[in-house]
């Protein structure tokens with residue numbers, strides 16, 4: 001286990017009717033709020049009304065900026081930064097999923113950054129110049145990205161369709177309201193994409209080359225089994241509070257950095273996926289169910305025993321298989337079967353993507369980087385091979 005420092009100040013307010021607490025929480029940090037949301041699901045399911053009521057009860061001034069799309073765009077972030085400056089806003093409230101939260105974090109960072117906000121995403125060394133951001137709060141409506149208590153924000157620049165991330169403590173939300181009831185209205189495909197993303201956050205952390213990380217291995221395994229069991233149940237009974245609650249809490253813990261304490265995660269599959277959702281605008285979780293099986297096939301030899309442990313403990317692959325490769329490939333088949341059962345794609349062809357742009361995507365993935373991934377450090381040619389395995 002390597003040395004670590006764990007810090008996560010996001011207050012989690014979990015349970016039924018918790019949206020009513022948003023206003024009070026905001027009052028601790030600010031008075032003039034940017035209310036940020038997406039394409040209207042929050043109005044259709046009543047979350048917006050509950051939040052606005054809570055803001056009004058606290059006497060908070062607010063300006064709205066809606067229209068965040070999945071794979072959130074830099075142009076709206078820029079608009080948000082201007083709106084905050086013009087109206088002297090001192091708090092950003094994200095009501096929605098990972099895309100809205102990431103857009104809110106980018107706005108919050110951009111208001112306080114002296115340069116252009118995109119610089120931070122293209123050159124992460126510039127984050128040293130970002131010492132503070134406007135405080136951000138979250139009312140979460142989809143368990144998926146884990147952005148509600150993460151250090152990350154992922155934004156897509158429409159000029160060139162580059163999708164890039166920042167990771168910095170200054171954008172960790174001050175609080176996140178997690179009401180599992182708000183996820184009842186999710187379309188089945190979004191529920192599945194969310195579960196795929198949560199599961200991917202767990203795998204990215206699990207596949208480390210660091211030895212002696214048994215405690216965090218076991219915590220991750222517990223979380224993985226929770227998602228594997230509950231996600232199909234959420235598809236069957238969308239209004240089952242207990243099932244939705246398991247997924248929502250597991251999704252936050254999957255990505256709040258507790259589970260990567262003492263270890264170095266991989267994250268190659270995320271970078272490889274971001275090129276797909278950046279170029280083709282598909283859901284991030286769907287891109288991950290395509291990339292992960294291919295990534296596993298390409299890298300498992302780097303530490304086959306870690307894959308065997310995963311196969312046995314998470315997918316119950318029978319110990320009696322004599323051949324290590326057989327165990328790994330049996331596990332990959334079971335993972336793919338779970339994705340398929342959830343209605344997710346497992347090949348690029350499942351989402352009508354051919355080989356035309358895979359070379360370009362592999363090269364683009366290297367822009368501003370020397371490699372991706374840590375389990376095996378991958379360069380453009382490796383990524384190209386992984387895309388080929390995913391065709």
Ligand code: NZQ
Pocket residue numbers: 037038039040041042045068069070071072096097098099100102141142143144145146147150151152153154182183184185186187190193194197255270284285
């Ligand atoms: O726009 P609206 O109308 O709200 O609809 C959204 C959107 O179309 C809909 N939705 C959300 N909650 C709903 C709902 N529909 C009905 N009922 C509800 N309760 O779902 C669609 C997807 O929303 P989005 O916010 O895009 O989903 P998600 O949370 O999966 O976020 C994906 C983004 O997060 C990034 C991804 O790359 C992607 O851009 N990620 C962010 C991370 C982070 N900041 O830590 C880490 C992740 O690995 C990920 O990369």
Ligand code: ZN
Pocket residue numbers: 145197200201270284
């Ligand atoms: Zn993700």
